[in-house]
Amino acid sequence: DQQVKQNSPSLSVQEGRISILNCDYTNSMFDYFLWYKKYPAEGPTFLISISSIKDKNEDGRFTVFLNKSAKHLSLHIVPSQPGDSAVYFCAASRMSGGTSYGKLTFGQGTILTVHP
Amino acid sequence: DAGITQSPRHKVTETGTPVTLRCHQTENHRYMYWYRQDPGHGLRLIHYSYGVKDTDKGEVSDGYSVSRSKTEDFLLTLESATSSQTSVYFCATGQGPNYGYTFGSGTRLTVV
Numbered sequence: 402d403q404q405v406k407q408n409s410p411s412l413s414v415q416e417g418r419i420s421i422l423n424c425d426y427t428n429s430m431f432d433y434f435l436w437y438k439k440y441p442a443e444g445p446t447f448l449i450s451i452s453s454i455k456d457k458n459e460d461g462r463f464t465v466f467l468n469k470s471a472k473h474l475s476l477h478i479v480p481s482q483p484g485d486s487a488v489y490f491c492a493a494s495r496m497s498g499g500t501s502y503g504k505l506t507f508g509q510g511t512i513l514t515v516h517p
Numbered sequence: 518d519a520g521i522t523q524s525p526r527h528k529v530t531e532t533g534t535p536v537t538l539r540c541h542q543t544e545n546h547r548y549m550y551w552y553r554q555d556p557g558h559g560l561r562l563i564h565y566s567y568g569v570k571d572t573d574k575g576e577v578s579d580g581y582s583v584s585r586s587k588t589e590d591f592l593l594t595l596e597s598a599t600s601s602q603t604s605v606y607f608c609a610t611g612q613g614p615n616y617g618y619t620f621g622s623g624t625r626l627t628v629v
Binding site: 490 | 521539543548550552557559560561562567575576587607609611613615617618619620622623
């Protein structure tokens, strides 16, 4: 049972345009969401996160939107740059729940390619 | 990230042999995790630790065991390696999800 899903395996955009990466989740107990970026032969690096008490969080060119009723989040990158080309993973967690605290459940990842 | 070291970085082993992967951190983080990355599956949690000697299973724990005898080290052992355990293994550490976990550079394991 895939509790976190990224239904688009890949996305291609032009430099300077907006990149929108989507993520859906099924477990209503998730209350914290994160995005990670991964380059080949490296570990994932933390990008941005959002708590379920918010619907938007911004950090420079990166904005994450959360729609709790739809169990959907998205990552917007504006403007996109060639260096943003990487695999992007969304992840979900529970901030409560005893020993389950902090466990991250990841989506399958979306390969973003930004063309110059 | 210099605060997390995974060893070895690459390993080829034969089916049926035991294998131990090591994750070492200098961040004094409470939480440590082992994930595996496979095409089409993203990152899947194998085992995690929420303190010294406190560990629990993740979603793909069969065939794996872990130990954490001190804060800095989290060991992942494949009791008897199988070809289905060929994967890239990542260790992650952190103080909690709201701080954003830090991942190591990964160990590429091939079981032949």
